[in-house]
Amino acid sequence: MVLYVIGLGLGDEKDITVKGLEAVKSSSKIYLEAYTSLLGGSTSIERLEAYYGKKIIIADREMVESGCEKMLEESTKEDVSFLVVGDPFGATTHTDLVLRAKELNIPVKVIHNASIMNAIGCCGLQLYSFGQTISMVFFTENSKPDSFYDRVKVNRANGMHTLCLLDIKVKEQTIENMLRGRKIYEPPRFMTVNQCIEQLLEIEEIRNEKVYDENTPCIGLSRVGQDDQQIVTGTMKELLTVDFGAPLHSFIICGEMHFIEKDYFNAFKLNKN
Amino acid sequence: MVLYVIGLGLGDEKDITVKGLEAVKSSSKIYLEAYTSLLGGSTSIERLEAYYGKKIIIADREMVESGCEKMLEESTKEDVSFLVVGDPFGATTHTDLVLRAKELNIPVKVIHNASIMNAIGCCGLQLYSFGQTISMVFFTENSKPDSFYDRVKVNRANGMHTLCLLDIKVKEQTIENMLRGRKIYEPPRFMTVNQCIEQLLEIEEIRNEKVYDENTPCIGLSRVGQDDQQIVTGTMKELLTVDFGAPLHSFIICGEMHFIEKDYFNAFKLNKN
Numbered sequence: 001m002v003l004y005v006i007g008l009g010l011g012d013e014k015d016i017t018v019k020g021l022e023a024v025k026s027s028s029k030i031y032l033e034a035y036t037s038l039l040g041g042s043t044s045i046e047r048l049e050a051y052y053g054k055k056i057i058i059a060d061r062e063m064v065e066s067g068c069e070k071m072l073e074e075s076t077k078e079d080v081s082f083l084v085v086g087d088p089f090g091a092t093t094h095t096d097l098v099l100r101a102k103e104l105n106i107p108v109k110v111i112h113n114a115s116i117m118n119a120i121g122c123c124g125l126q127l128y129s130f131g132q133t134i135s136m137v138f139f140t141e142n143s144k145p146d147s148f149y150d151r152v153k154v155n156r157a158n159g160m161h162t163l164c165l166l167d168i169k170v171k172e173q174t175i176e177n178m179l180r181g182r183k184i185y186e187p188p189r190f191m192t193v194n195q196c197i198e199q200l201l202e203i204e205e206i207r208n209e210k211v212y213d214e215n216t217p218c219i220g221l222s223r224v225g226q227d228d229q230q231i232v233t234g235t236m237k238e239l240l241t242v243d244f245g246a247p248l249h250s251f252i253i254c255g256e257m258h259f260i261e262k263d264y265f266n267a268f269k270l271n272k273n
Numbered sequence: 274m275v276l277y278v279i280g281l282g283l284g285d286e287k288d289i290t291v292k293g294l295e296a297v298k299s300s301s302k303i304y305l306e307a308y309t310s311l312l313g314g315s316t317s318i319e320r321l322e323a324y325y326g327k328k329i330i331i332a333d334r335e336m337v338e339s340g341c342e343k344m345l346e347e348s349t350k351e352d353v354s355f356l357v358v359g360d361p362f363g364a365t366t367h368t369d370l371v372l373r374a375k376e377l378n379i380p381v382k383v384i385h386n387a388s389i390m391n392a393i394g395c396c397g398l399q400l401y402s403f404g405q406t407i408s409m410v411f412f413t414e415n416s417k418p419d420s421f422y423d424r425v426k427v428n429r430a431n432g433m434h435t436l437c438l439l440d441i442k443v444k445e446q447t448i449e450n451m452l453r454g455r456k457i458y459e460p461p462r463f464m465t466v467n468q469c470i471e472q473l474l475e476i477e478e479i480r481n482e483k484v485y486d487e488n489t490p491c492i493g494l495s496r497v498g499q500d501d502q503q504i505v506t507g508t509m510k511e512l513l514t515v516d517f518g519a520p521l522h523s524f525i526i527c528g529e530m531h532f533i534e535k536d537y538f539n540a541f542k543l544n545k546n
Contacts, residue, residue, distance in 0.1 A: 009385060014292040017282060017386070021291060087387060089394025091401075095537050099397075102540060112282060112392045112498050113290070114360060114385035117400045121362025122383060124372075127390045128364075128408075132433055133401045154431045160405055225385050264368050267375060 003075040003106050005094060007087040007113030010225030012043045013051040020111040024052050027081040029074055031059040033094075034170070038248070039085055040226040056083075060171060068097060075106045090115025091133075091165055116224060116250060120163055123219045123231055123252055124264025131160030131255070136196050137167045138189070146203045152253060153211045159256035164200075166191035166249050190247035193220035197236050197251070212236070212253055217265065219252040220244055234270040242270065276348040276379050278367060280360040280386030283498030285316040286324040293384045297325050300354040302347055304332040306367075307443070311521070312358055313499040329356075333444060341370055348379045363388025364406075364438055387498060389523060393436055396492045396504055396525055397537025404433030404528070409469050410440045411462070419476045425526060426484045432529035437473075439464035439522050463520035466493035470509050470524070485509070485526055490538065492525040493517055507543040515543065 004023040009015030016024070024030060030052065032045065039048075049056050059068065059082070074080050088094045088110055101108045121127045132155060134148035148164075155162045169189040177184045197218075204212060214237035222230045222244040232242050257265060277296040282288030289297070297303060303325065305318065312321075322329050332341065332355070347353050361367045361383055374381045394400045405428060407421035421437075428435045442462040450457045470491075477485060487510035495503045495517040505515050530538060 007387065009290060011292070011385075014295070015290050015385075017288050017290050018294060019284070019287040022287070087391050087394065089400065090391055093394055093399060095394075095397045096533060099537060099540060110395060112288075112387035112395075114280065114387060115391045117394075118360050118363055118388045118391035119385045121360065121366055121368075121390075122385075124368045126366060127362065128406045131404050132431075135401075154427075158405075158427045260369060264372060267372060 001075055001077060001106070002079050003072070003101050003108050004079065004081040004111060005088045005098065005108060006081055006083050006111040007090070007115065008039060008083055008085050009113040010040070010086060010116065010119055012040050012226070013048050015113065015225070017111060017113060020113070023109070023111060024054065024081045024083070026079055028078040029057065029071070029080045030054050030083065031057050031071055031081070032083045033059045033064060033085070040223060064097075067100060072101060072104055072106060075101065076104070086115035087113050087117070090117045114225060116165065117163075119225045120221070120250060120252070122224060122229070123221060124268070125161050125219070125252065125254065125261050126258065129159070129161055129255065129258075130163055131155030131158065133163045133165060135165045135167070136191060136199060136251075138169065138191060138195075139199055139202070144203070146207065149203050149207055149209075149211060153209060156211055156253070156255060161255045162253040164196055164251040164253065166193075166196050166251065168248070191249065193222070193242070193244045193249045193251050194240055196249070197240050200253075201236065217254040217257075219254065219265070219268070221250045221252070222246070223248065224250060231268045232270055233265045233268045238270050274348055274350060274379070275352050276345070276374050276381045277352065277354040277384060278361045278371065278381060279354055279356050279384040280363070280388065281312060281356055281358050282386040283313070283359060283389065283392055284500070285313045286321050288386070288498070290384060290386060293386070296382070296384060297327065297354045297356070299352055301351040302330065302344070302353045303327050303356065304330050304344055304354070305356045306332045306337060306358070311443075313496060337370075340373060345374060345377055345379060348374065349377070359388035360386050360390070363390045389438065389497060390436075392498045393494070393523060393525070395497060395502070396494060397541070398434050398492070398525065398527065398534050399531065402432070402434055402528065402531075403436055404428030404431065406436045406438060408438045408440070409464060409472060409524075411442065411464060411468075412472055412475070417472075417476070419480065422476050422480050422482075422484060426482060429484055429526070429528060434528045435526040437469055437524040437526065439466075439469050439524065441521070464522065466495070466515070466517045466522045466524050467513055469522070470513050473526075474509065490527040490530075492527065492538070492541070494523045494525070495519070496521065497523055504541045505543055506538045506541045511543050
């Protein structure tokens, strides 16, 4: 019996690989990790179920973080598919699951796919020249975590580009509902390119180590890998007011650009499209 | 008319996405970029042709570097697919082709897939924490390019992991054959993990800036994304003599490891498998 860990890619139901689709069709149970990312706009669970001709069980944060015991147990008796948007080892990695399965002697087969970590190459910057990736979380009044600033500092000091992954809040509870044990969830929220730039500039103002400023060249992207993908290049100030539309958004702070990278950057400038 | 630029992923003919396969089947001409990477062991061009039910035209280095004029010309009249092992913007990027098509007003549709740049996450290290990627080329008596050393230095000084992409020589001519204009090509060569480590240590010995040494933890991988993929962790010295088998090989110099990364590292240690 096999536990298939399958990347779905970034677009819709047809971005699964042929191999992945065959594995899904041969599995008796299908789980979908659905709290750290999502497929393109209209790709609902129902649409996936119709395409596979199979029922999908949602694996929420609780289930995944508590070790997927039941799913692993099932994998000892029947073929099980665990579906992940993007790649299983992309922005959110499922190494812990693979390790648990290995300990239990359950054969694991990983079926790779595109993730934001490589598809971001569509912006024209060489993946070679990216430094560490940062995650930008929603600031609140009391919490403005700025550890990303040190990473960007190192990247920029060495000419590297920085990919910023933007926060996603799915199935979050208010503190009150959590305290009262009420399973009431807030509507999903997705950080926009604009919010990301605001937060970056807010921290630059506080830290003031001249890591970047509103004239720093950068790239805003939305819906990478989907039909209506959008790429706009410009300074932080210029992109601050661009409407990037529906989620998911991604953002890049450019480092030193090679001339081919510059050509591409210029072809996607704000006032050119 | 559309120019499809399609990633094939890393394994065999079934690692193409469903969307990619549909595009191939709807195209009148199919080109395959076949000089910077290759699919798994037995996946020959003939096997791809049989699977697609279509003839494939090989796009060699000469054709791609001279701008693919003919292919772009054809794309103005009919649907054309340009196939790339991995992802179109992965280790080898085809941004110049996309830019040329854009200039000629040819609609381009990119269909992403896994590339070594994200599938490498299967080693258990977080993709977030990688610094710049390096390319290790075959040294010759007269040429030992060591610019990678500075990149590794920055990465390691900042705790980042380093992915090393290993040289591939396909359709190379000897200098004599080139001078005489004889189209005789050498057999393909692929760098092994062992050769990469030898070259890394050779440059450390020359530069002597204590960037890494034979006790540095690292990870050797072969055939990533294929059924017989191999992952072995250990020190440079330990991996120097491990036989990683058939190509392609990849190599990682570990930076600072998080405890989950360490668990994974320990699970794939040389004497454990």
